[in-house]
Amino acid sequence: MSRFHIKEEIRILGIDDSALISESILIVGAFFRGGLWLDGVMRSYLTRDGMDGTDTIEEMVKSSKHYTQIRIIMLDGITYGGFNTIDIVHLYEETGIPVIVLMREYPDFGMIRKALEYLPHKDLREEIIAKAGKISKVHTKNTLNPVYIQCRGIDIKDAARIVKLSATRSNIPEPLRVAHLIATGIILGESRGKA
Amino acid sequence: MSRFHIKEEIRILGIDDSALISESILIVGAFFRGGLWLDGVMRSYLTRDGMDGTDTIEEMVKSSKHYTQIRIIMLDGITYGGFNTIDIVHLYEETGIPVIVLMREYPDFGMIRKALEYLPHKDLREEIIAKAGKISKVHTKNTLNPVYIQCRGIDIKDAARIVKLSATRSNIPEPLRVAHLIATGIILGESRGKA
Numbered sequence: 001m002s003r004f005h006i007k008e009e010i011r012i013l014g015i016d017d018s019a020l021i022s023e024s025i026l027i028v029g030a031f032f033r034g035g036l037w038l039d040g041v042m043r044s045y046l047t048r049d050g051m052d053g054t055d056t057i058e059e060m061v062k063s064s065k066h067y068t069q070i071r072i073i074m075l076d077g078i079t080y081g082g083f084n085t086i087d088i089v090h091l092y093e094e095t096g097i098p099v100i101v102l103m104r105e106y107p108d109f110g111m112i113r114k115a116l117e118y119l120p121h122k123d124l125r126e127e128i129i130a131k132a133g134k135i136s137k138v139h140t141k142n143t144l145n146p147v148y149i150q151c152r153g154i155d156i157k158d159a160a161r162i163v164k165l166s167a168t169r170s171n172i173p174e175p176l177r178v179a180h181l182i183a184t185g186i187i188l189g190e191s192r193g194k195a
Numbered sequence: 196m197s198r199f200h201i202k203e204e205i206r207i208l209g210i211d212d213s214a215l216i217s218e219s220i221l222i223v224g225a226f227f228r229g230g231l232w233l234d235g236v237m238r239s240y241l242t243r244d245g246m247d248g249t250d251t252i253e254e255m256v257k258s259s260k261h262y263t264q265i266r267i268i269m270l271d272g273i274t275y276g277g278f279n280t281i282d283i284v285h286l287y288e289e290t291g292i293p294v295i296v297l298m299r300e301y302p303d304f305g306m307i308r309k310a311l312e313y314l315p316h317k318d319l320r321e322e323i324i325a326k327a328g329k330i331s332k333v334h335t336k337n338t339l340n341p342v343y344i345q346c347r348g349i350d351i352k353d354a355a356r357i358v359k360l361s362a363t364r365s366n367i368p369e370p371l372r373v374a375h376l377i378a379t380g381i382i383l384g385e386s387r388g389k390a
Binding site: 028037038039040041042043044063064065169178181182184185186189190191 | 223232233234235236237238239258259260364373376377379380381384385386
């Protein structure tokens with residue numbers, strides 16, 4: 001039995017990054033009621049390929065006026081701004097908010113490992129990626145295009161339910177779809193891409 | 196009889212500005228399906244208290260990949276970035292897209308005229324404000340808080356219908372509510388205010 005009470009309007013903060021056009025990468029948080037309404041927008045900056053992503057997101061969440069309302073943090077993969085890896089175990093422990101990581105495709109770990117060879121803190125990055133845990137497939141709106149998730153602080157069945165419930169417009173949960181539109185729109189002048 | 200065909204998912208571009216913290220003011224366009232879904236985000240910059248607002252918005256609209264889909268441009272008042280007045284007659288003529296101006300309160304023309312005394316091109320600004328035309332009251336979701344509108348390229352009854360139809364979440368049409376959240380969130384770090 002699920003111990004996590006899930007309402008249709010469960011408050012979710014979806015976070016996405018923007019295009020890699022500078023060293024300082026804009027990240028945008030879209031604070032949503034389930035897959036329905038945008039209730040707030042926040043932003044911060046992290047370093048391209050840096051190691052400050054986890055702290056940056058933790059600080060953005062904790063300093064938000066919505067902090068006590070956020071029930072779920074949703075991430076678009078665990079590497080932001082290139083290979084700035086987000087430690088979801090630490091993020092959950094520090095914020096007290098369960099984290100769901102969503103991926104459009106099953107990650108290519110061989111390619112990731114190769115890319116990490118060229119970066120400092122390779123072992124620490126690999127450790128962060130490894131401890132993000134098991135990857136599960138979820139079928140949302142579009143059953144031909146499943147998504148893949150990892151989670152922390154919530155069991156996988158509840159996480160899958162929240163992903164399905166919030167994917168009202170496409171196979172991507174609204175908080176992430178909208179965070180992506182905002183981040184690319186602001187940085188590139190007009191939104192584009194995977195949303 | 197109305198000559199304007201209005202679907203629930205009529206494509207609307209809502210444009211709002213951000214806080215006055217620099218000379219260059221971010222404006223954000225939220226491209227919506229009626230009052231339902233965000234389909235795109237665009238941005239540009241205009242000069243605080245300048246005269247470049249009309250051209251800036253015209254260019255942002257015309258250069259958008261959504262240009263041919265936009266059926267309505269919605270503005271949050273006709274002064275952006277302080278007193279950069281938007282010429283809605285010109286904007287409609289140049290883009291071919293009807294314009295609806297939404298105001299949360301009936302404008303205080305006495306105060307506006309006083310403020311314009313301190314700015315260059317006072318007569319031109321007054322002329323732009325005057326030709327925006329008649330102001331009508333509309334009751335959207337919340338009948339205790341009416342909104343006020345002006346329009347160009349569309350009759351007032353159709354404009355009122357579109358304002359009502361797109362005010363799904365509050366008494367403000369979603370394209371403007373969301374453009375406001377994005378613009379303030381990006382500039383201030385977190386959205387706030389009138390939305």
